[in-house]
Amino acid sequence: MRIAVYPGSFDPITNGHLNIIERATNIFDKIIVGVANNPKKSTLFSAPERIDMIKEVTKNLEKVKIQSFSGLLIDFMKSNKANIIIRGMRAISDFEHESQLALMNKRLAPEIETIFMVTCSKYSYLDSSIVKEIASLNGCINQLVPEIVEKKLREKLFNKNI
Numbered sequence: 391m392r393i394a395v396y397p398g399s400f401d402p403i404t405n406g407h408l409n410i411i412e413r414a415t416n417i418f419d420k421i422i423v424g425v426a427n428n429p430k431k432s433t434l435f436s437a438p439e440r441i442d443m444i445k446e447v448t449k450n451l452e453k454v455k456i457q458s459f460s461g462l463l464i465d466f467m468k469s470n471k472a473n474i475i476i477r478g479m480r481a482i483s484d485f486e487h488e489s490q491l492a493l494m495n496k497r498l499a500p501e502i503e504t505i506f507m508v509t510c511s512k513y514s515y516l517d518s519s520i521v522k523e524i525a526s527l528n529g530c531i532n533q534l535v536p537e538i539v540e541k542k543l544r545e546k547l548f549n550k551n552i
């Protein structure tokens with residue numbers, strides 16, 4: 391059984407993330423979306439909120455499970471008997487940081503492989519930060535995030551501003 395972990399902040403999940411998850415279901419038997427719960431990293435959405443949104447938008451994908459983790463990714467991998475890390479690669483600017491992470495994880499756990507999936511071109515400029523920025527300025531984020539995420543973003547940003 392090929393179990394892969396797709397780790398990230400997912401603050402919030404975008405259509406770019408979702409595209410990677412969907413494509414990964416064609417390759418792996420089980421995909422665990424690992425939602426990083428790092429108290430040092432401030433996020434707009436809490437881990438449970440991020441998890442709920444991912445659960446909602448992946449509910450039709452049987453092979454996909456969602457879990458939060460704190461601590462080392464490789465420890466999370468080992469506790470789930472997973473040995474493949476999936477990361478999305480958007481532009482060459484991702485390469486430096488991503489290869490550093492992959493090489494460090496290789497050093498810590500040689501049995502674990504990192505696999506990069508190239509983003510589909512229509513989402514190659516997309517990340518959670520730009521979505522949050524556009525939403526906070528009341529711009530249109532339709533087609534960049536699933537509808538439920540758009541709604542949660544508006545709620546969160548609107549309630550915050552009150």
Ligand code: ADP
Binds near residue numbers: 398400513
């Ligand atoms: P992190 O804080 O770990 O970078 P992110 O939630 O920003 O968490 O990203 C998680 C993973 O998803 C990373 O591998 C990132 O490269 C990938 N990713 C982010 N945005 C996109 C996108 N638009 N298309 C494909 N992959 C993406």
